[in-house]
Amino acid sequence: RKEVEQDPGPFNVPEGATVAFNCTYSNSASQSFFWYRQDCRKEPKLLMSVYSSGNEDGRFTAQLNRASQYISLLIRDSKLSDSATYLCVVNGKSGGYQKVTFGIGTKLQVIP
Amino acid sequence: NAGVMQNPRHLVRRRGQEARLRCSPMKGHSHVYWYRQLPEEGLKFMVYLQKENIIDESGMPKERFSAEFPKEGPSILRIQQVVRGDSAAYFCASSPVSSNQPQHFGDGTRLSIL
Secondary structure (H helix, E strand, O other), X not given: OOOEEEOOOOEEEEOOOOEEEEEEEOOOOEEEEXXXXXXXXXXXXXXXXXXXXXXXXXXXXXXXXXXXOEEEEEEOOOOHHHOXXXXXXXXXXXXXXXXXXXXXXEEEEEEO | OOOOEEEOOEEEEOOOOOEEEEEXXXXXXXXXXXXXXXXXXXXXXXXXXXXXXXXXXOOOOOOOEEEEOOOOOOEEEEEOOOOHHXXXXXXXXXXXXXXXXXXXXXXXXXXXXX
């Protein structure tokens, strides 16, 4: 089983739609979680951290379910500019140091 | 307030030459990570370094690739005797002392092998 798993997509959604991505992780000792966004041929950029209580930033909501070991990202009222690849990132202890693991990314295409 | 600085942005090498990629972390960051990304593929972890120490190099190819993060100066990813398959985008990221904090990425170096 991969340490961090994401559905690579692509998810093709119309403008204004709500779309959700999930990401599962295998290390139950994982401590911190993030969503990044990567545009084509650019560097990944931090979108938001994910907190146990769930957190919201405008149209974006992130949730963490420790019991089931998954995190989610919900995007409401999708815009064309949301088209990108969304990367799930998990930090946790492994072999005595903090290990950062990126998912493969989920590709989102918002269609006019 | 400089972010993670990578140079060069683009690097062209002929097969058999050496490629040196440089990364200066954000101010106050002491953890550096290198990733490789092939076209249409995900990020692949290569190596994690702190000052003067390699912490995790499990993603580095066993031959031709090396990385360092000296006490002074940038982190260097070195690829010897490059081959066509080394063509990729190489991203560097840094994080503060506590690596529970998110990583911040540089713009990347696009390496092309002729």
